[in-house]
Amino acid sequence: MIVEGKKKIWSEYxxxxxxxxxxxxxxxxxxxxxxxxxxVFLDIVRDRLGLDFFETPHHTTCGGIAYHSDSIPQETLMTIVARQFALMTEAGYENYVCSCITSFGIYNEIINTWFHYPELEAKIRELLWEASKREFKIPKSVVHASDVIYKLRNKILENGKYRLVNKNTGEPLRVVEHIGCHYSKMFPSKGVGGAEYPYxxxxxxxxxxxxxIDYPERRHCCGFGFRQYLVQANRGYSLSNTHKKFESMAPFKPDMIITNCPGCPYFLDRWQYVIEELEGKTYGADSKGIPVFTYEEVAGLVLGYDPWDLGLQMHQTAVEPLLDKIGITYNKEDKYKI
Amino acid sequence: MSCITRCPRKNGPGLIIQALRNLSQELGYFIDSEKGRQQLVLNRALCGNILNYGYCVYPRTFHYSDHPENGPVGKLIEDNLEAVHKRVGSNLDGEGPGILRKIPQSDLDELKRIFDVTGATERMEKIETISKKRAKELGLSDEEYCRQIFTINSEEHYI
Amino acid sequence: MTDRVLIIGGGPAGLEAANQLNLLGYKPVIVEKDDTLGGHLAKWDRLFPEGESAETVLYKLIKPVEHTPVYLNTIVEQADKEGNHFRVKLSGGKEEIVSAILVCAGFSLFPAEKKEEYGYGIYNGVITSSDLEKWFKTGKGVNINNPSKVGFVHCVGSRDEKICNRQCSKVCCVTAVKQACEIKEKFPDSEVFCFYMDLRMFGRKYEDLYLKAQNKYRVRFIRGRVSEVSEDFTGKVVIKAEDTLSSKPLKVSLDLLVLMTGMISNSSIEELSGILSLNRAEDGFIEPADTITKMYDSGKEGIFLAGAVTGPKTIPETLSEARASALAIHNYLSNKAIQ
Amino acid sequence: MNRFGYRLSPSSQIDLDVSDNSLFRQILAGEPGISTCISCGSCVASCSAGVFDKISFRKALHLLEAGMDTEAVALLEGCMMCGKCTLVCPRGINTRHAIVLIKRKLNKG
Structure with a gap:
């Protein structure tokens, strides 16, 4: 592996x-x-770093999962998104940040489609007006929440209490990073580092x-696939995609997986459980499974949050081995204390 | 959408498949394929969640019985939904902003009107009527028909 | 009316044109931006279809023009038409007064790192066809020791709108088959794969090379464009493609992967075409006045074209164009002299 | 079916690192011409049984080379040994001889 090659590509995005x-x-x-x-995301940006992140109770789903499951036509999706933009315009903001990767792909796809087909945008404006008497402006910039944490990564380190380092050996932890497909595969320039080597x-x-770790199936989809999961009959395809990834990363003996999409942490975590149940196979150095985290959870761990405030008890694959490796103090009994 | 990154002619194979699926629903062909028939349970789950709660996925309609892969932890969460969400700071069914807040009825009404004016409602009704017709032809109750399309996979894709 | 003619580019086209112009009694002057003559040919080992030595061909081109004045490490900075002449300012404060200009700027190889998913410059086992040619020639550059599995990827940077080069570069397929045979020659126990979309073996005896690759060297041709390259735990290069002829996805790990980089317009042509106000097409190559009957004519009086500056070409075609341009210059200057 | 209601679907991906094309190599030894196939499809187009059966010598060679012997042979069951494919092959491959070798290998195996 020649890291300079990747650095050069990262510099272009x-x-x-x-x-x-x-x-x-x-x-x-x-x-x-x-x-x-x-x-934790809002806690970090608002309370710890004092930034202005506004959330209106009137915003809703963007309809992305229904769109990708072919349950709603494109115009419906576009009008729902137009309504979200209208709420932003009414609140007087121009920078739009979404917490979901599928949404991030939806917003980029729609803005790009409108750019190429202005008449479609005009039609959606009419439909939105007809449905809700709202008007909207296209956001000046649309970013994903992981972009924000990425940008603040050094500030987080400065306030950090722990690092992704093995306490006993002093070795850096071996991290598999998994990027949501809709983050930069559709529009490489919209992702930090592009589509092939997202940074x-x-x-x-x-x-x-x-x-x-860069392993052969790094760029492979986690398998969510909307209808591949939502309908039980299809879940074999979703399971097989994750299985393919774990078989490919296993030789590298990763300590943890970090993700930035809603679906990936759920599937990479739960499918490990199902693979163990069905195939009797586990992964990870001590074959107790490879814990999967969202980037906010990892940021929280670095900042010294209590693991159970980070919601790590909602994971299926045990996180304790990783916490012990880093040397994070926590008490076991509180895990499921409600 | 990994296909879009790689097409050397700048096509969007994933989008083409999406367009074909929409077309097959418009023309009613969806009912003749195993994967096509699944559209009914997808619509009911997803559009139901959107119109009733304002979310694509909603905890009270995500039953462990339909999702055993959620694992023992998933069962625990389902059995103690309010408490778990409170512990991690959600605002489950609460007023104002926050995680899983109660989305005001006025906003849900707007979503419904959007569904009406943009053809989503019409599409849902079409899928319902054609599916009900097929269920009757097969002599299955609505519940049996939904159970079948939700669970049966002929695995002919497996070769 | 001076008989000095400026030739921009010291590759095969420039060298052959200079030789012909000498024979026709003119005084060609070659301006070359690199520090050696011969262009890409100087870096090549053997040529298709029959493996002739590039060095011998280069010698045949350079020998006749050894007394022709050459400016190395020099580029054209300005060119003004003054009556029947051009006053040409060259880098390094030099100047030439010439009665005609022949543009033989040639082509650039597609920078393989631009095709990010192939991991050139990132995964150690990935090299380009020019890297391999240099290794055959000098043993330097990349290190190749007894690879047991080698793959060739066709159309890297060609026929690909994602990196803005829709054109076919014409010579990479036959070069890949040549290099595949050379690899099997050098490493008889190796297994060699060629991943192609359409095998464009258009020239005479190219098909013989293909047939030899199939039955003598048992090169395995797989019809499917490589979609992704990665590196496994042992450092081998893992590639993914579809075998479209059996419509099944396919994966294989190799010790060496050679990217057949295509021909794109010369990196300096943008500036040069501005200086000489040449007509540059959307694909970056120079547009001749008429692509069928006047490939040598730039459409600007006194300025002529030859070689890959107007698009991908083989060396025989380039040499023919160089001779055609020399003749066109001769006719142009003879008519000028009569007026 | 298990309690989950779904199972791992086998990958249809050909993995050349593990695929065993020993049968192909045996046929190749007996009829070296098959290495020069250019997948033009003339054999399939001219096949007498072609319109009645999913027979394809071209695709069978491909599957054999990928080590998928059973799928390959399934495409040759309908072959009546008429030899028309040998007539049309632009590479002059003795296709019928190759099919004979394949069938002989399999009846014995």
């Missing part, structure tokens, strides 16, 4: 991430399965002391 004044919208899946991650999570992992 310098994405502009505004410093402040964001209109924040949530992710349906993350609110269900990683609620604490969203709380948004690598930047965090390395800044916080870890070393990133």
């Amino acid at each position: 310098q994405k502009d991430i505004p410093d402040d004044h964001y209109f924040y919208v949530r992710s349906c899946i993350r609110q269900n399965f990683f609620p604490a991650s969203e709380k 948004v999570l690598t930047g965090m992992a390395e800044a916080w002391g870890g070393t990133v």
